[in-house]
Amino acid sequence: MFDNQLEPDEVITVWQDRFATQRADAANDGKSDGQVLYELNCARCHTPQFSAKGSHEQPTGSSVEILAGQDGAGGYGRPLSKASLLEQFPDPADQIDFVSSGANQDVPYGTRGLGNYGMPGFGTFLTDEEIEDIVMYVRTLSPDPNVTSVAGDEIEPLAAESEVEE
Ligand code: HEC
Numbered sequence: 001m002f003d004n005q006l007e008p009d010e011v012i013t014v015w016q017d018r019f020a021t022q023r024a025d026a027a028n029d030g031k032s033d034g035q036v037l038y039e040l041n042c043a044r045c046h047t048p049q050f051s052a053k054g055s056h057e058q059p060t061g062s063s064v065e066i067l068a069g070q071d072g073a074g075g076y077g078r079p080l081s082k083a084s085l086l087e088q089f090p091d092p093a094d095q096i097d098f099v100s101s102g103a104n105q106d107v108p109y110g111t112r113g114l115g116n117y118g119m120p121g122f123g124t125f126l127t128d129e130e131i132e133d134i135v136m137y138v139r140t141l142s143p144d145p146n147v148t149s150v151a152g153d154e155i156e157p158l159a160a161e162s163e164v165e166e
Contacts (some may be wrong), residue, residue: 008124015125034137037130038071041122041140044078072141077119088113095135096128098145 006014008025022028022036031039043050048069057063079156088110089095095110103115122131 011016012125019130032133032137033130034135035071035134037126038135038137041126042077042080042134043071043073044071045119046080047071048073048075050075070141072138074119081141085139088112092135092139093133093137096131099123099131099135100128141155 018040019037022040023033035148038114039047039050049066050068052066052127055063055065068158069075073081078084085095088135090111091097098119100121102121103109103113107115109115126134
């Protein structure tokens with residue numbers, strides 16, 4: 001272990017404390033545990049602009065407001081939406097296993113996924129119940145017509161019938 005690395009049980013404490021802080025924040029009232037956990041653990045890769053959101057001062061003195069996109073619309077990580085996830089993981093239990101262990105380079109997952117860019121595993125510091133809460137939240141997300149990411153390969157292209165009807 002390097003000096004600046006946390007021991008595994010310290011990681012659990014730090015992460016669970018962060019969740020408790022977010023859960024207690026009034027800004028998160030009305031959000032499910034799954035959504036709060038999603039925003040804490042997943043949004044930086046799976047929601048467009050999540051990490052950049054907020055007010056940013058420009059060198060000229062003016063400021064710009066960056067808004068995060070729709071939850072699960074994709075960013076670095078693949079877009080997550082009900083339509084694609086129900087096909088990738090027809091059984092939620094398989095999606096829970098995937099989120100626990102993460103993806104490995106060139107290793108297939110789900111019905112047509114291929115690990116590539118680096119989906120980390122969360123099973124070492126989130127509880128099974130928390131991962132299930134996140135997965136159930138993510139499985140309710142609607143497809144975003146303005147999906148921004150194609151990161152991650154698919155073994156077969158999305159079937160035409162999964163296209164959103166207006
Ligand atoms: C560091 C960036 C990153 C984080 C954080 C992250 N993911 Fe991912 N995720 C990815 C990438 C990249 C892929 C595509 C697979 C690959 O290449 O590894 C992916 C793929 C997925 C998939 C499969 C989607 C599909 O249709 O193939 C699911 C489900 C998923 N992530 C859920 C989550 C959840 C839930 C969390 C939070 C607990 C999370 N991810 C956190 C980067 C991330």
